[in-house]
Amino acid sequence: MKLQGVANDNIVKYLIIFFFTLLASNIVFYTLPLQQIYGGSNVNINTGPPYNGVDMHGFYTRTSQARDTNYDLPNNYFEESFKILSSNGLNHVRFLIFWESFVKNPKEFIAELKTVANAADKYNIKVLYDNHQFHTSSYLNPQRGTGFPFSLFEADFAFFYGSGGGTKYPTAKVWWTNWWDRNVRDKDANDGWTLQTEFFKKVLETVDNHTSTIGYEILSEPQVHDKNQWEKIGKYNKFMADFLRKYTDKTIAYSMNIPVSLQSPIELNPINLAKMAPKNVSNLVFKISVYGVPQENEYQESRLSNFVQAAELANVPLYVGEWNNVQRDKIIDEEGEIITFINETFSSINQSEANKLVSVFKNLDVWGSAFWQWRVDSHQVQNFNLINITNGKIETTPFFDIVKTAYQTIYGDTKKTPSNTTTLT
16 A cells, blocks of 8 residues: 555656646747747748849739729830849849739730749749739729729629728728638639639749749738637638649748737737748748838837747748838828828938848848839839839839848848748758
8 A cells, every 4th residue: 555655646746747847848839939039030041142122013913803004014024124123133023913913814914924934034033923912802992902803792792892992991891801711702602712722823833833933922911800810811821821832832921911000909919920820831931011110110110029029939931022111190080090191292211221121131031022112103102113114114213222222231242042942940
């Protein structure tokens, strides 16, 4: 009996030791990324300089179903654009494509993708193809929106034409809630997620065999309307990433959400942001946008800190897929809500601000970055224009000089192209 009691005592003692060992290991696991946040990433990414470049629009790859585009691409636009970028030391383009543009004109959409990929091959520009959306779709926002095709709205009478695709509109909230619940169908009851994989397959079949192609972005800046949607987005990103990996071993980017208000009831924080990541982190990057110098803007500092911590928790590199500097003003809308908008008059970026931003990216060991933006039609925000078109000829603006100088100042010679590997440590 005495021996039996000793044995029981030993079992209890070992269980206690095991419990506290397990607890300690879990504490280290969950807090280590947060401890490392300002001391360097725990992800070892590409050797040499990262992908440094710009965001670029096309023509047939950005048309909307609701409106006609009122500009023409100059002759050899893509080849001349990539030639300018390459000769000035840049090595990367994040190229925006829109699903509804493919639906509107699939033949010209694919032809333009081929032109982009061939020109990028020639000038050694590495392209990430971004499945972009702005205000959800031109179905919900005919004036400015582009993204999801009409077929994903027309089957449900709740989504009437022109009812608003931005985050503040009730129709957008209902549609995105349905999208995360995988409850969006076309008129033939086809699943929206599956339809999107079919669109992706067309893109991959066109560009994946090109040396210039480095990866694909699942969906740029998806909308989150409820704190319970973070894990659902993670399931969506996993679904899309698993599909892409069947056809490619290149980099897959998943994107930060909108809105990004730090007071939002959706509970925007690193833990929830990390839930957006697919479970398989091989060749995965987390795309964010930075539109202000963090050291000089408390909101931008807090916002970036959230993204950095989320990337650490997910154990993936950061990709600054959009960066610039804008002045935002606040107003109270017709519903009494405080909203922000870009002040077109006072938004700008100077060399010092650009250097500071690129320096932040380097310190964070980002996978790459792209300045917003290289576009044919001029934008009312002046620093959103890297080029002007005069008599069919591309001319760079002073903002392009600022961007290239920032990259060269912080990174040195950026002509060396990094490998496309993403190695986790």
